[in-house]
Amino acid sequence: MTSILSSEITPEQLFWQRRRLLALPLLAGAGVLLNACGAADAPTSDAGATPLPISAGVVSTTKDELGNPLTPFETVTGYNNYYEFSTDKERVKDAATGFVTTPWSVVVDGMVAKPRTFGLEDMLALESAERIYRLRCVEGWSMVIPWTGFPLHALLSLVEPTAAAKYVRFETLNDATRMPGQSEPWYQWPYVEGLRLDEAMHDLTLMATGVYGKPLPAQNGAPLRLVVPWKYGFKSIKAVVRITLTDTQPTSLWMAAAPDEYGFFANVNPRVDHPRWSQADERRIGELGRRPTLPFNGYKDQVASLYTGMDLRKFY
Ligand code: MTE
Numbered sequence: 001m002t003s004i005l006s007s008e009i010t011p012e013q014l015f016w017q018r019r020r021l022l023a024l025p026l027l028a029g030a031g032v033l034l035n036a037c038g039a040a041d042a043p044t045s046d047a048g049a050t051p052l053p054i055s056a057g058v059v060s061t062t063k064d065e066l067g068n069p070l071t072p073f074e075t076v077t078g079y080n081n082y083y084e085f086s087t088d089k090e091r092v093k094d095a096a097t098g099f100v101t102t103p104w105s106v107v108v109d110g111m112v113a114k115p116r117t118f119g120l121e122d123m124l125a126l127e128s129a130e131r132i133y134r135l136r137c138v139e140g141w142s143m144v145i146p147w148t149g150f151p152l153h154a155l156l157s158l159v160e161p162t163a164a165a166k167y168v169r170f171e172t173l174n175d176a177t178r179m180p181g182q183s184e185p186w187y188q189w190p191y192v193e194g195l196r197l198d199e200a201m202h203d204l205t206l207m208a209t210g211v212y213g214k215p216l217p218a219q220n221g222a223p224l225r226l227v228v229p230w231k232y233g234f235k236s237i238k239a240v241v242r243i244t245l246t247d248t249q250p251t252s253l254w255m256a257a258a259p260d261e262y263g264f265f266a267n268v269n270p271r272v273d274h275p276r277w278s279q280a281d282e283r284r285i286g287e288l289g290r291r292p293t294l295p296f297n298g299y300k301d302q303v304a305s306l307y308t309g310m311d312l313r314k315f316y
Pocket of ligand 1: 076079084135136191220232238
């Protein structure tokens with residue numbers, strides 16, 4: 001490990017040019033009342049019905065593996081949940097403008113043989129995947145998003161988790177001077193999320209560094225955010241600065257804020273309703289009407305075996 005991170009000495013323009021060269025084509029195609037996704041429903045505007053702005057960036061396909069069209073770039077980057085900046089989804093983009101993400105580093109520590117601090121460029125060098133994933137918010141809306149990034153297991157294998165490690169805890173930057181929403185007293189900052197180690201090592205679990213073939217915008221969690229497509233969107237923590245391997249189940253921000261409403265696993269499940277609304281269907285942003293919600297958000301074949309023997313009604 002070098003004492004000066006390469007991302008601190010690389011001019012930004014050169015840095016992003018390098019980053020684009022590192023992006024490779026599709027490897028796998030295959031996500032106050034304390035609401036984890038803000039207001040109770042998606043906007044009724046038909047903004048999502050506009051033609052796909054593929055020119056926004058390079059994407060290798062316009063549909064997910066189920067034939068669903070990508071949600072337009074403007075919607076993916078203009079309708080966001082990010083309480084560190086605003087609780088109003090349509091204001092997050094403006095509120096996050098100017099959020100500085102270079103230099104950036106991520107500490108990976110805890111129950112690992114080789115704890116390490118990764119500079120942003122180290123992590124961008126791992127970037128190797130474009131993944132088209134459905135994002136299903138616990139509030140009942142969804143999008144289809146083309147991410148770029150790297151599978152989390154690529155990072156974790158570099159630090160060598162020990163046999164005692166059972167969970168992975170993720171933490172967002174904690175700095176109210178840069179994230180004004182962290183001055184709000186009703187959440188326990190920083191934003192924290194967690195996965196079981198086998199969930200974290202699953203190939204679908206992505207660390208996203210880009211969207212639509214472009215660097216991740218601040219409002220989507222720049223420079224690095226988790227994406228776990230079979231779980232509700234609140235698990236996909238943004239602006240990650242620390243990843244800790246542990247033998248104790250982490251308590252997420254949402255579990256601490258509303259333990260009766262948000263659990264640790266939070267797998268998308270149309271048969272387990274939120275205490276205040278049904279999870280049986282959802283509104284795909286840009287579509288009129290609602291569509292049935294799929295078990296595990298449509299990734300059942302890939303991930304159901306992780307939960308063999310568990311009562312999925314109990315282990316929400
Ligand atoms: N991460 C942090 N740090 N803060 C947040 O408020 N919101 C979560 C998740 N990650 C959130 C977060 C929720 S509720 C959702 S639905 C997704 O981010 C939304 O991601 P998107 O804005 O890229 O669509």
